[in-house]
Amino acid sequence: MKKATVALGMSGGVDSSVAVHLLQKAGYDVIGITMWLIPEEFGGSEASIHDARMVAAQLGIVHHVVDFRRQFAQWIIGDFISEYDQGRTPNPCILCNQRIKFGLLQQSARQFGADKMATGHYAQIKSGTNGENILCKGKDVQKDQSYFLCRIPRRVLNDTIFPLGNYHKTEIRQLANQLGLSIADKPDSQEVCFIADNDYKGFLLKAKKVSTFQKGQFVDIKGNLLGMHQGIQCHTIGQRKGLGLALGRPVYVVDIDAQHNQVVIGSEEDLYQTALLADQCSWLYNLPYGVPLHIQAKVRYRAAAEAAQLIIGTDQQAKVIFTQPQRAITPGQSVCFYWGDIVLGGGRIVKSVND
Numbered sequence: 001m002k003k004a005t006v007a008l009g010m011s012g013g014v015d016s017s018v019a020v021h022l023l024q025k026a027g028y029d030v031i032g033i034t035m036w037l038i039p040e041e042f043g044g045s046e047a048s049i050h051d052a053r054m055v056a057a058q059l060g061i062v063h064h065v066v067d068f069r070r071q072f073a074q075w076i077i078g079d080f081i082s083e084y085d086q087g088r089t090p091n092p093c094i095l096c097n098q099r100i101k102f103g104l105l106q107q108s109a110r111q112f113g114a115d116k117m118a119t120g121h122y123a124q125i126k127s128g129t130n131g132e133n134i135l136c137k138g139k140d141v142q143k144d145q146s147y148f149l150c151r152i153p154r155r156v157l158n159d160t161i162f163p164l165g166n167y168h169k170t171e172i173r174q175l176a177n178q179l180g181l182s183i184a185d186k187p188d189s190q191e192v193c194f195i196a197d198n199d200y201k202g203f204l205l206k207a208k209k210v211s212t213f214q215k216g217q218f219v220d221i222k223g224n225l226l227g228m229h230q231g232i233q234c235h236t237i238g239q240r241k242g243l244g245l246a247l248g249r250p251v252y253v254v255d256i257d258a259q260h261n262q263v264v265i266g267s268e269e270d271l272y273q274t275a276l277l278a279d280q281c282s283w284l285y286n287l288p289y290g291v292p293l294h295i296q297a298k299v300r301y302r303a304a305a306e307a308a309q310l311i312i313g314t315d316q317q318a319k320v321i322f323t324q325p326q327r328a329i330t331p332g333q334s335v336c337f338y339w340g341d342i343v344l345g346g347g348r349i350v351k352s353v354n355d
Helices: 014-025 047-059 069-085 092-111 154-159 169-178 200-208
Strands: 005-009 029-036 062-067 116-118 123-127 133-137 216-220 225-229 252-257 262-266 272-283 293-298 306-312 318-327 334-339 342-353
Touching: 005 014, 005 092, 014 029, 014 047, 014 169, 029 047, 029 092, 047 062, 062 092, 069 092, 069 200, 092 116, 092 154, 116 154, 133 154, 318 334
Parallel strands: 005 029, 005 116, 029 062, 216 262
Antiparallel strands: 123 133, 133 342, 216 225, 252 262, 272 318, 272 342, 293 306, 293 334, 306 318, 334 342
């Protein structure tokens, strides 16, 4: 009987490299696919392609490279720049998963004759009661990456494998060393793959080909002028440091008004909101519209999933009402909806409100 073929997205890192071995051990024929994503003008190089190619040769699998630089620059980097210009704080990894990895890469997997696709995410896919696959949290609580997958298309779940979902990161590192992989000691990738030095402000200035952002006003929640900011792109909700304001008390960014080029300053208490509105929602589970559903919602990767009510509207919109007020709900970030370990879906945070 012919083995099923799995196309694995290989980044050249430890996780996807060990995933090759785990898939082979599970009886699959494995094809490696490395995406060329970051254009040279944004610091892209072929280093990860080289590392993935070495691992593929070491583990005896066919390896392909697909060039998605144009789409990545337009869809991911372009969105990143646009969101900051509109006073939002984006999460490019979530959009990349949705549009690139579980969009373009999935298409490439089919073109290379694969039956299924796999990635090195720490998440699990389990069988639901109706026969459809459901997305669940990874076993490693500290490494679980289901949040980053909350907006992927539902249709991909039946054709996707997450071989690392039932492992802890420490186990994967140990396996990499036991296998003698050339990348066994390679550090994990940084937060935003196309900003090598994590200087996002410098990146935005260079990308926009300007030396400074448009200055504007710091105002309090009543609209009173407090000072001048150096650009809304320099600020995010919850920020305290680097404001350049000496008001004699701790103050925070509580809102960004891109239309009026204002950054709103308030107290710690002003950061807490009871509800949020989301758009661009993807649903990974059958859910009713217009009915309050008791769920848990996570508003950023490192936040806890908190008890809430979810009300699904039309046009990929939703409202979330939390049992307890949440700190620094940030427009542009994604909200992930859970029911226990099951990922119900997710959307982009439009704004926070007190409900």
